[in-house]
């Protein structure tokens with residue numbers, strides 16, 4: 001998967017989402033439960049305007065359950081329904097239709113009172129690359145829909161996928177882009193696999209990951225790498241992990257690139273356990 005970060009590309013993506021918005025009653029915004037804030041497009045409110053929205057915190061299996069619940073409560077305070085799901089295993093999906101019906105109840109009641117025939121709710125999925133949009137669409141469709149959404153220039157006719165009798169879903173998701181001018185957001189996106197390592201410096205990503213773990217999940221560092229703490233000189237920790245994992249160069253020196261790769265891969269593949277990198281406090285700071 002490649003992401004191009006040109007403003008022109010973003011403008012095009014935005015136009016495509018705006019076009020499709022006209023066709024639907026509700027937007028299903030998919031975010032990564034590990035980074036419910038950093039995996040959102042910061043302009044989402046502006047892009048979707050008044051359109052009703054359901055937020056799905058996907059990959060809930062990889063996130064810290066306590067924090068996921070805190071995020072759901074946070075969204076609720078903002079008047080937004082959010083649900084934790086695991087698109088890969090198909091967990092939590094059965095409540096999506098119910099939640100969409102509740103959000104749209106007034107609109108559909110009004111349509112009914114005007115004598116309009118009842119119809120299925122029309123929805124589209126939006127989200128940044130890699131949050132699980134295709135996985136979710138395939139799960140809901142109960143079949144494999146070709147993934148064309150991430151390939152610029154590939155267009156095909158929009159198709160509606162029936163999800164039971166009450167929901168119809170556009171088969172191509174709206175692709176948004178994350179904002180990663182803040183290096184911290186970039187590191188979190190890299191540690192969760194939303195962006196490639198090559199966009200940022202691998203060692204910087206690993207250092208961020210280690211420091212984050214030391215602050216929030218220190219016991220896991222000890223379990224996995226035998227580290228009791230991360231010293232001020234983070235290089236000492238790299239030396240220990242590198243030596244323990246056999247990342248040595250000829251002459252016995254630790255290969256920091258290889259060690260960084262292991263650390264990043266371990267975090268990304270949940271080898272250090274489920275964790276959440278975004279905190280509610282950060283969202284509140286942003287909205288001040």
Ligand code: G4P
Pocket residue numbers: 058059060061062085086087088089127128129130131132133134135136
């Ligand atoms: P996108 O359309 O938004 O770009 O994302 P996509 O569905 O391609 O999903 C990206 C990766 O995330 C896939 O893994 C997918 O299997 C995984 N994924 C999606 N939802 C979940 C979830 O709820 N939990 C977990 N653990 N993983 C999820 P991949 O390694 O790129 O491919 P593959 O492993 O499916 O072959």
